[in-house]
Amino acid sequence: MNIHPVPFAGLRSFGLTVFLWATVQAVLAQTDNAERRLKMAMQYIQQQDYPKAKAELRPLTDSRTGGIAPYAHYYHALADFNQKRFSESRAMLRQLLERYPDWKKRDDAYYLLGAAHFENGQYEEGIEELSRIGDQTLRADINSLESYYFSQITDLNRLKVMQKEFPNNRNLALALIDMIQRTSTSTADLELSDRLTNRFGVPNTPRPASTATPSTATTVIKPEKNRNKGYYNVAVMFPFRIGEINPNEPARSNQYALDLYNGMKLAKAKLQSEGITVNLFAYDVDNDLSKMTALMENPGFLQNDLLIGPLYAEPNRLATEFAHQNNIVLVNPISTSSELVANQPLAFLAAPSLNQQAVKTVAFARTLSTLKKAAIYYGNSRKDSTLATLYQNELKRIGFTMVEFRKVGNDLESIRMTEMNKPGHIFLVTSDENTGPKLLRLLAQRKVDSPVITTATAFNFDKNPLSVFTRNDLYLVYPEYVDTQRPETRAFEEQYLEQRNIIPSTYAYQGYDMLLFFGRALARSRGQLTNRSQLKTSPENGYLLSGYDYSAGNENQVVPIVKFDGNRFVLANN
Known part of the structure; x- marks a missing residue:
């Protein structure tokens, strides 16, 4: 008999699983009065009349009611939970577990107890209770429960402390990855996200809203290409070299990679303002084939809708093969080599070759x-x-x-x-x-x-x-030409300076434009970006550089040529 509550939209209350009356006939038949009360209480719960339900159940929690008593405890706790009386619900469940340690449905009690802890922000206690569950048929419900509540945590440090305490909890790791990618620019956080992503994959659902039904998947599954899931995962494979960064040395060998990525983060915010949700996942991929191989072997990596990088030839070769085999577009952000996209229909150069x-x-x-x-x-x-x-x-x-x-x-x-x-x-x-x-x-x-x-x-x-x-x-x-007089450019520079405390470099502009262009293309194709015919020529529309044109091939055909007009440089080949 499955009596555990099933999470539904928002998880703010619990639905009652269909009670299989025939399976507990022997239990209920102990006394006519107990049977009548329990049956009546269940009807009240179905009608969401919880005070009346508890009035019927309270006498049944006495040990003299025999086999009915643990069920009375459980449904009384469920009624308390639905009334948002979470402390009372936990107290009743603990009484149940103390009085009836051998109850065959104790896993359902642990599940409800974990949810009651989560509702009060007692996440560590909730995780502990859920970890006691031995019934693997509840695994999907546990994943839904944890994924929802962890997504409600807004304190990054709290998530990091929890993940350190429960290092093997995948749902917690995915919530931390998501928050880092959405909110943090710290290099230490980026390194942590990279390590967790390599181990646990990437979140395969967007951060649940208050009305979202959390996924119950227990394994990483590639989203169907024909499904408009409403968000797009982008893998950024750059030589971040997080372990080598010294904050006391302003001149860093990998500064260009950080600038590219920081530009992308501003583009992500711009896309969000246009109703396009992009999840950025940063991977520290240097000139090391083993790192690229490890990524390709990670099932979660398949969930990406767009790959950007790597920047070195051999890892890029592996990534290009992976993209071709899995029908994912790959963008080379700064290379000018035509060889990288020759006979590769899904590989593109963001810069003109x-x-x-x-x-x-x-x-x-x-x-x-x-x-x-x-x-x-x-x-x-x-x-x-x-x-x-x-x-x-x-x-x-x-x-x-x-x-x-x-x-x-x-x-x-x-x-x-x-x-x-x-x-x-x-x-x-x-x-x-x-x-x-x-x-x-x-x-x-x-x-x-x-x-x-x-x-x-x-x-x-x-x-x-x-x-x-x-x-x-x-x-x-001048492929890197930026018209500094345009309002879009001035707005970008002000925003970048405010967030990064430095003037944006050419790479920051490139990162911004690249994600903006390909993010819009992903949205137009609903994640089914599979050929260059879907990449519309866009010389304007808020881009900081001179735009993109893939009408004649997978190399960007926009090559700005400028001249000085006495005040500033202007395009000469409009």
Whole structure:
């Protein structure tokens, strides 16, 4: 006979399981009077007339009523519970357990006793009572009960203390993970969340509201793709290197990862204001295959609707395979390598690849001059030479000839170009911020007035005076361009400064835009984001950078090219 109460919406009262009268006929038949009273009491409970029910049950709690007495205790406690008389309910249950230690339904008493403790905020005592239950058929109800009440705790420190006291309680761990991800920016909390997630998985339901029916699942189950569950789980796999963080050292090797993540947290709040609930789950994944492998083997990891990262090649390769096998979109947040998304329909680059930068810049350069000649200069890094080569190949494809294609360092005197052999345009790609000003001075000295296109990394915007950029035909390829005059940008900067106490970096902007864009895409597809046709081009709509375009491939095709208009940098390739 199952007499334990079944949790329902809000768990603020308990429903009565259908009483299987035939199974207790022998017990009830002991006396006609006891049978009548118990039967009447149960009818009153079903009618929610608890005072009358207790009036019938109270005499039956006397030990002389034999086998009926423990049931009378239990239903009297249940009536007290439904009247929110939780202390009285606990007292009656303890009397029941003391008087009838061998009662075959004592697990139901432990269950109700645990709930009565939870209602009074006595969570530790409630967990202890529930841990005494041996009947595994009650496991689903226990999970529902704990998940609901733990979700009502608003004190993060209280949850952490409880989790430390009950380290094997999965429902408690999931509640703590959820609260950390929603409310905390502490690196220590992030590390704790990471450890707990690796062990217990991620919460597979949103935080229950007062009218939500908690899940009774006892194992981690991947949400069905065709179910609009109303929230989306996003795994962020960055090299947070929590154990290496020293608060006394402002220059951290992983600062970019923290900035990306902090930008995402602001985007999460923005999405919430649009009615889109995103749960962020941070995983500390460095250049370590074992960590990525452990994640993929964790059943809870399957519940993610979107993967962001990892940032290193080998862990990223494993994550990409995992995403493909499980039909989950993966986003590479800062990489510019086309190879990461080649033949991978579910992998995307948030930044424009070097190939896209070359193609889009060549298309822009053709609008500057009819002369199909170009000079290309590049710096010492591999990225510089790769982009320069891609640019040269694209020019040659459309019939351009090269006046010069040369690697340059700090000494630009090796450049042979003069007024007599000037090209239709000049392209400089370098990571050396001193090279841009030097090239402009050299061209001025040699009276070469060809349009100049450079990468933004050829200049130091903090040190170079604005006069450096006043040349009319100077254009900068600037994927990280942010229009600081836009209201959205100013609002973001103020909010970020208020919360983080530092000015946002480029990575913070990137993290914000990325989650905002893909979070909206998840909402439009109701979590069934499975191909790039679902990623609408969005150049505006509150983004801080220049937007996203996946209309022609899985690499972002938006490549901002800017020029100085006398007051600020503005887009030149609208």
